[in-house]
Amino acid sequence: MNSVVPNNKSVARSQASFDLKTWGPFIALMALALLGVLINPAFLGLDNLSNMLTRSAFIGIIAIGATFVITAGGLDLSVGSMAAFIAGVMIILMNSLVEQFGPGLTTILLGIGASLLLGLCAGFINGMVTTKGKIEAFIVTLGTMGIYRSLVTYLADGGTLSLDWGVRDIYRPVYYGSLVGIPIPVLVFLLVAVVGYILLNHTRFGRYCFAIGSNEKVAEYSAIHVDRIKTMTYMLQGVCVALATIIYVPRLGSASGATGVLWELEAIAAVIIGGTVLKGGHGRIWGTVVGAIMLTMIGNILNLTDAISNYLNGTVQGIIIIVAVYLQRASWRKSAP
Amino acid sequence: MNSVVPNNKSVARSQASFDLKTWGPFIALMALALLGVLINPAFLGLDNLSNMLTRSAFIGIIAIGATFVITAGGLDLSVGSMAAFIAGVMIILMNSLVEQFGPGLTTILLGIGASLLLGLCAGFINGMVTTKGKIEAFIVTLGTMGIYRSLVTYLADGGTLSLDWGVRDIYRPVYYGSLVGIPIPVLVFLLVAVVGYILLNHTRFGRYCFAIGSNEKVAEYSAIHVDRIKTMTYMLQGVCVALATIIYVPRLGSASGATGVLWELEAIAAVIIGGTVLKGGHGRIWGTVVGAIMLTMIGNILNLTDAISNYLNGTVQGIIIIVAVYLQRASWRKSAP
Amino acid sequence: MSTQDQPLLSARRICRSFGPNQVLFDIDLDLVPGEVHALLGENGAGKSTLVKILSGYLSATSGDIHLDGEARHYRGSGEAEADGVVMIHQELALAEQLSAEENIFLGRELRRGLFLDRKAMRERCREALAELETRVDPRARVKDLSTSDQQMVEIAKAITRDVRVLIMDEPTATLTEHEVEVLFALIARLRERGVAILYISHKLREIERIADRVTVLRDGRLIDSGPMAGRSKEALARLMVGREITDMYPERSALASDAEVVLEARNMVVPGAVKQASFTLRRGEVLGFGGVVGAGRTALIEALLGLRPRSAGEVLRNGQPVALRHLRDAVRQRIAYLTEDRKGKGLVLNMGLRPNLTLLNLRAYCRPLIDRRREEQAFHEAIERFDIRLRTEARTAAELSGGNQQKLLLAKVMTIDPEIVIINEPTRGIDVGTKHQIYHFVRELTEAGCSVILISSEMSELIGLSHRVAVMCAGVLTGVLEGEQINEHEIMQYASGIKGVGVDEQRRA
Amino acid sequence: AQDYTIGVSIPAATHGWTGGVNFHAEQAKERLEALHPEIAITISTASDPGGQANDLEDLVSQRNIDALVVLPFESGPLTDPVRRVKESGVFVTVVDRGLEQEGIEDLYVAGNNHEMGRVSGEYIRDQLDGEGDIVVLRGIPTVIDEERVQGFQEAIEGSDINILDMQHANWNRDDGFEVMQDFLARFERIDAVWAQDDDIALGVIEAVRQANREDELFIVGGAGMKDIIARVMEGDELIPVDVLYPPAMIATAMDLTVQHFVSNGPVVGEYILGSPLITQENAEQYYFPDSPF
Numbered sequence A, B: 001m002n003s004v005v006p007n008n009k010s011v012a013r014s015q016a017s018f019d020l021k022t023w024g025p026f027i028a029l030m031a032l033a034l035l036g037v038l039i040n041p042a043f044l045g046l047d048n049l050s051n052m053l054t055r056s057a058f059i060g061i062i063a064i065g066a067t068f069v070i071t072a073g074g075l076d077l078s079v080g081s082m083a084a085f086i087a088g089v090m091i092i093l094m095n096s097l098v099e100q101f102g103p104g105l106t107t108i109l110l111g112i113g114a115s116l117l118l119g120l121c122a123g124f125i126n127g128m129v130t131t132k133g134k135i136e137a138f139i140v141t142l143g144t145m146g147i148y149r150s151l152v153t154y155l156a157d158g159g160t161l162s163l164d165w166g167v168r169d170i171y172r173p174v175y176y177g178s179l180v181g182i183p184i185p186v187l188v189f190l191l192v193a194v195v196g197y198i199l200l201n202h203t204r205f206g207r208y209c210f211a212i213g214s215n216e217k218v219a220e221y222s223a224i225h226v227d228r229i230k231t232m233t234y235m236l237q238g239v240c241v242a243l244a245t246i247i248y249v250p251r252l253g254s255a256s257g258a259t260g261v262l263w264e265l266e267a268i269a270a271v272i273i274g275g276t277v278l279k280g281g282h283g284r285i286w287g288t289v290v291g292a293i294m295l296t297m298i299g300n301i302l303n304l305t306d307a308i309s310n311y312l313n314g315t316v317q318g319i320i321i322i323v324a325v326y327l328q329r330a331s332w333r334k335s336a337p
Numbered sequence C: 001m002s003t004q005d006q007p008l009l010s011a012r013r014i015c016r017s018f019g020p021n022q023v024l025f026d027i028d029l030d031l032v033p034g035e036v037h038a039l040l041g042e043n044g045a046g047k048s049t050l051v052k053i054l055s056g057y058l059s060a061t062s063g064d065i066h067l068d069g070e071a072r073h074y075r076g077s078g079e080a081e082a083d084g085v086v087m088i089h090q091e092l093a094l095a096e097q098l099s100a101e102e103n104i105f106l107g108r109e110l111r112r113g114l115f116l117d118r119k120a121m122r123e124r125c126r127e128a129l130a131e132l133e134t135r136v137d138p139r140a141r142v143k144d145l146s147t148s149d150q151q152m153v154e155i156a157k158a159i160t161r162d163v164r165v166l167i168m169d170e171p172t173a174t175l176t177e178h179e180v181e182v183l184f185a186l187i188a189r190l191r192e193r194g195v196a197i198l199y200i201s202h203k204l205r206e207i208e209r210i211a212d213r214v215t216v217l218r219d220g221r222l223i224d225s226g227p228m229a230g231r232s233k234e235a236l237a238r239l240m241v242g243r244e245i246t247d248m249y250p251e252r253s254a255l256a257s258d259a260e261v262v263l264e265a266r267n268m269v270v271p272g273a274v275k276q277a278s279f280t281l282r283r284g285e286v287l288g289f290g291g292v293v294g295a296g297r298t299a300l301i302e303a304l305l306g307l308r309p310r311s312a313g314e315v316l317r318n319g320q321p322v323a324l325r326h327l328r329d330a331v332r333q334r335i336a337y338l339t340e341d342r343k344g345k346g347l348v349l350n351m352g353l354r355p356n357l358t359l360l361n362l363r364a365y366c367r368p369l370i371d372r373r374r375e376e377q378a379f380h381e382a383i384e385r386f387d388i389r390l391r392t393e394a395r396t397a398a399e400l401s402g403g404n405q406q407k408l409l410l411a412k413v414m415t416i417d418p419e420i421v422i423i424n425e426p427t428r429g430i431d432v433g434t435k436h437q438i439y440h441f442v443r444e445l446t447e448a449g450c451s452v453i454l455i456s457s458e459m460s461e462l463i464g465l466s467h468r469v470a471v472m473c474a475g476v477l478t479g480v481l482e483g484e485q486i487n488e489h490e491i492m493q494y495a496s497g498i499k500g501v502g503v504d505e506q507r508r509a
Numbered sequence D: 001a002q003d004y005t006i007g008v009s010i011p012a013a014t015h016g017w018t019g020g021v022n023f024h025a026e027q028a029k030e031r032l033e034a035l036h037p038e039i040a041i042t043i044s045t046a047s048d049p050g051g052q053a054n055d056l057e058d059l060v061s062q063r064n065i066d067a068l069v070v071l072p073f074e075s076g077p078l079t080d081p082v083r084r085v086k087e088s089g090v091f092v093t094v095v096d097r098g099l100e101q102e103g104i105e106d107l108y109v110a111g112n113n114h115e116m117g118r119v120s121g122e123y124i125r126d127q128l129d130g131e132g133d134i135v136v137l138r139g140i141p142t143v144i145d146e147e148r149v150q151g152f153q154e155a156i157e158g159s160d161i162n163i164l165d166m167q168h169a170n171w172n173r174d175d176g177f178e179v180m181q182d183f184l185a186r187f188e189r190i191d192a193v194w195a196q197d198d199d200i201a202l203g204v205i206e207a208v209r210q211a212n213r214e215d216e217l218f219i220v221g222g223a224g225m226k227d228i229i230a231r232v233m234e235g236d237e238l239i240p241v242d243v244l245y246p247p248a249m250i251a252t253a254m255d256l257t258v259q260h261f262v263s264n265g266p267v268v269g270e271y272i273l274g275s276p277l278i279t280q281e282n283a284e285q286y287y288f289p290d291s292p293f
Ligand SMILES: Nc1ncnc2c1ncn2[C@@H]1O[C@H](COP(=O)(O)OP(=O)(O)OP(=O)(O)O)[C@@H](O)[C@H]1O
Pocket: A010, C018, C023, C041, C042, C043, C044, C045, C046, C047, C048, C049, C050, C090, C389, C390, C391, C392, C393, C394, C398, C399, C400, C401, C402, C403, C404, C429, C431
């Protein structure tokens, strides 16, 4: 009688799977952490954990911006070289401001301001060319990726731009300092994540991103300024890149053509691992945060062991990423066959 | 009664725009060639043109495979490192076969066969993990990208794998030789393009790719084996990569971790420049061919002049890509407002 | 050929649940060759769910399906199709980026050797489209076709297969009267050939014309099933809704003779679609727009609202020229627009119901963050006001039944509290009961001083509701009919360009 | 009248050292063109071996070069393309990385990666009195990296120096920083760090500073970056020495190639540059504050 295979669990699924969709990435993260501990107990060291989180802040902050862009159906390949470019300009600017203002707060604040402005403009350009020029985001940002990368190489004369040592000493705490025991980059990351979460899930802008990513036509017929919102996602991405750069520069105090290479791929990977859909219409900030931490963690775990030939790092990394995502997706699927 | 004739123009429109969509890439290519001639008449030299076309064959052949994958709504980031890996295995194999068979045709044919088989398998793996594992293609192929890249580094012990010089001398004509005045790689490229065109536009497989990329659900309802077709696109991509590798190896006679870096980006760019839609559902082989040639041409043109600092190559390249695509898309838009 | 009492396809005790909610309860259904079986029911009654089960798109929670007396367990629509059970979807199931021809043959392309036999397919496709008397170009991409043309492609897709059982889920919702006639002729031919036909529609007039047998569902239960003979439209409506429906069209609200003009369009030109159209709309008025599909009504209105580019024309709101460049400008002018394409342009199908409802006027629910409670409240009001039936906890708009989607869309449009409401085919896929409610709703609007523009291909709707009817033909606004002039014959004459201003002159120009 | 065209093909400035190569090539071009009006120099940069092979073809077919100065991305893949250039009658100078076949180049100007590793290894061995725990940060997995590591390992062979672990830091500051952070978290005691490259060393310095373990260890970089040399000059105990591997070798090669055309006799042969140890005493002569590297 009951021969026909039914789908009758679907609503139960809808709730259970919703939970699992939310918690899936966290579960995968825990599994990964367990692996880390098994490989080397030093993994759980406070220093190591704090190092790892601090590191993940760059990619994490950039990936939060990317979550918006991707949710709204776009793509930004230029973030890595944009970061390098912003870092370069910021260093040049601060180095020259030192002469006027000395290595003080003014110099740093002006540098930070310029960085944010630059990020905003860079994002604006990406957004306008994509929307007004009606060119695929892939092409536009591939183009600007090359442009920024070569501009920073040009600015650095092929070498490295180094921040004035005086400024560096004052600026240093932005990366190395901590507040109530938490490293500042981690705080910034958390702050950006919270703001991003609110923006994506509790504001009009976020809602519009979802709508545009799902169906641009419907968005247009819902009186949404599609081009404007899309451009804004790129601008937000730019600001996120600028923020990441602001906490990146005090770390090593330098920028070169090699800065931020492949960050775009890492950022997009973090976003997708987190459960955001690459084709748009569905985005999750906490997923992205976990994705970013997961990527950093894989690198960290590999550095904690010499069991594997160095040459095979990439293999292990690749396998872990695929397995982690599989586990995570599987946990959704189990409840929804 | 039936005096209403409203719809007759829409047909005419659809044809006009279709033509421009087909010819748009060619127009952009012509514009680019004109730029080349203006910068340096040597651009038109027979040697130069033949060099350029020969070069574009690698990316071109890979991009033709990518056209299928992308049309069917997938993505393959692993092609570059897959090429490196295949090249590596092929070289190791041929070097060891030399001892048995000597540096003859047998060795080379066996190498070629192994290469094709490997490509097929690699594509199969990508396809199966994506479809059966239900993991995003982006993640899977990002993972395999790392895996292949590190495997080739491992095989080469961090260094370079070099083809036996005896074999190299025999194998050399595959890249440097020509038939009826046309370099062999160009012939292969053309052949792959023609086969690809027929496959995409004149067989069920191609049509299913369009359907799946356009709407997977509808394809499934139409009794299409979605997973199978998708896996087949990855396998086709693998074969294309193997073919590209087969004509690549005699050129440089070696493989290392640095082989094929960023080819995936170039291949995807060629596909998108050619007018294939990144989100799937629409693909054009000739567009891809033109896209691949265009990318090579930009590099070639940059070598024609000293006017621009080498550091700014990327800037010029980026601008040219964006402008070229803009021109091409603009030509569609004019006729279809 | 099987005999009359031998059912071709029969369903026994079909149950179906979505999660904890059961939407079908022990449904029995028999389809007999050469018979048109009509399936009726309110929006959300479970009709689409039932037919999807019959044709293999969904599986039943329990129950059996027999074909030719043999039990069948379809695991996919492909298997059902191989048995000759073919369905025309309510929710269009076409690959948008493929051409009409490619869609029609999707999954069973004709081949010559390894290659597609494009010529043969084009030939067959032309034949099928010709049989349906439509002008659809086989090479046109489905994305670029109007909804009615898409529906015709869907029908063509079905009839080019070897059908034994043809299931049609509201095929006429988006069709013009002419196309409906063509379809009926086709149905008649298929019936002659001994095809069993299951036909779902909310248009009782159609049921009356073609059905041999009817089955009525209400809330997922079988209410009645039997021969059509001896049943009236009214009786069917009562069975469906469970109550009597009288005065389908409410009395028109009285229109003050000095009612001021709230909206005026002058000399609107849309390239390729509309030539020099002007009209006015007064306070409290229902202005109907008639014409065959493709006459340019949608183009005219959408150009007015800034949704499409126009090459000339002026829009005045309360006598003041206004520049509407984006739909947002129109919303600011308190003009609401209900699109005719609810899936393509109306609702974000993979988004929740509440976000869909508030998307148009999200501002009103922000302070400054989105206030979920207010959204929830608005949603409950909308459910009440527009009678949206939620029998399951639908997470996304895609899970609503077709008619309920339409109601949600109407509710969405009304969130801006408009003064001018432009509704394009508002009752598409809506059951009689709700239609009745919507008509009364239109009247309430005009009572309250709002003005309504009603674009409709349903003649009776235009006639029943409008104070004036503007008729278009081939992009030309041929005339505005008033009072006694508003009748079927007159509208047809204007719609086909026989009567009315300047059709020929303008076309020649 | 420009009688000679010299093509220079080098890797693009993707990290510090190649950046230095680019800089010195540009400088040499300006200097030589000013000095010898009859000579024109064209520089092209590539970001992978295939791209460099393209550049070589273009230099021949578009520019009709008379001489080629090439710093191969990798030896293996570029052997054949360079041979083809040679076969078209061009004077070939190979810089830094030797080709896999003998006798193609007319002139070979090279650093010595093996020796660079050896010098570093010997210094660490001597400094630690032949016993201690060290970590190694390697470059991008390539032949160069492999040769350096081999040289290094040969130098410490037989001593009681224990390499705790080696990881790739890809000649990149950020990677150097992160890998070192992890080493520091993992190992209680590290006596010395071989960073192989000054870019990596800069990252390592910051990581060590962060962990406040400056007193425990010292770092040996390589190449001769001005920032590092400045520290060596100042007598920084964290970075007591550097091992030279000068990007300026490209300029030397260009000079020699030009000499071949302007001087009377042919200039051929091998010019191997050593990898001297830069200490506080001799640092001054390797310090070029105007170089970007
Ligand atoms: N995938 C689904 N998940 C959850 N509920 C669903 C799903 N599909 C349909 N439903 C629910 O099942 C009920 C029956 O829907 P169905 O589409 O069969 O109605 P219908 O009779 O076709 O209505 P209409 O006349 O509006 O098309 C509705 O309440 C609908 O919300």
